[in-house]
Amino acid sequence: MSYQDILYEVADRIATITLNRPDRMNAWTPVMEREVRTAMQQAATDGDVRVIVLTGAGRGFCAGADMQVLQTIDPADVRRAADLPPFDMNRRADWQTRYAFYPSIDKPIIGMLNGATAGIGLVHALYCDVRFAADSAVFTTAFARRGLIAEHGISWMLPRIVGHANALDLLLSARRVSADEALRMGMVNRLYPADQLCEQTYAYARDLADNVAPKSMQVIKRQLYEVPFQTLAEATIEANREMAISLASDDFKEGVASFVEKRPPRFSNV
Known part of the structure; x- marks a missing residue:
């Protein structure tokens, strides 16, 4: 099927989902939301896919929600979007919410974080099972500096990855975090030079798929x-x-x- 805001391809039993709005640093949109969910479903049900890689086109992974969209957002639309049908009816309700369906996918999902990872982009990165990042990547929760709260389950997921104190720091301050600091606190599993990130990530993914x-x-x-x-x-x-x-x-x-x-x-x- 064709997509507007993402790319989808399968090679070597690895499905790659690429957020594809590089001119906007892959800022998140309702279209992207629907397409990522559909592509994840496609990869989850494809018997030829053993591993999923989620990444971004261009210089960033995802710079958060598109500000042009946020300026016109209707709270009623947010509530309606939250009422999506369960991704997998056989999994616990905790993994049936708007973005928390990644754990219900029975295949490993690798976040290949090639650049800026902020706000809703960080939420999706945290729902990935493993995260590899470019050593030039920068991270921020962003929400508190936009007058928002800890969205979409990040208040549950982030402490389990980086610990309670680190999670409070990152959510309250919404400060920028370097790739080195993200590695030290366990937000990412590995760092690579930007020009080696793709090669190293797919080497790991192929090892899972093959062995x-x-x-x-x-x-x-x-x-x-x-x-x-x-x-x-x-x-x-x-x-x-x-x-x-x-x-x-x-x-x-x-x-x-x-x-x-x-x-x-x-x-x-x-």
């Missing part, structure tokens, strides 16, 4: 996003149940065989 069982990634991702709602006993019981299933699977046999035979694994799609 890791899709079913294992699916279950592990679900386990980690369920943990905040579980006790240790509940998480352990669930892990023991999934372990028994995995030990009886063809993927486990293939994983052992490929290791013994010193060859690439041939795991089944989910």
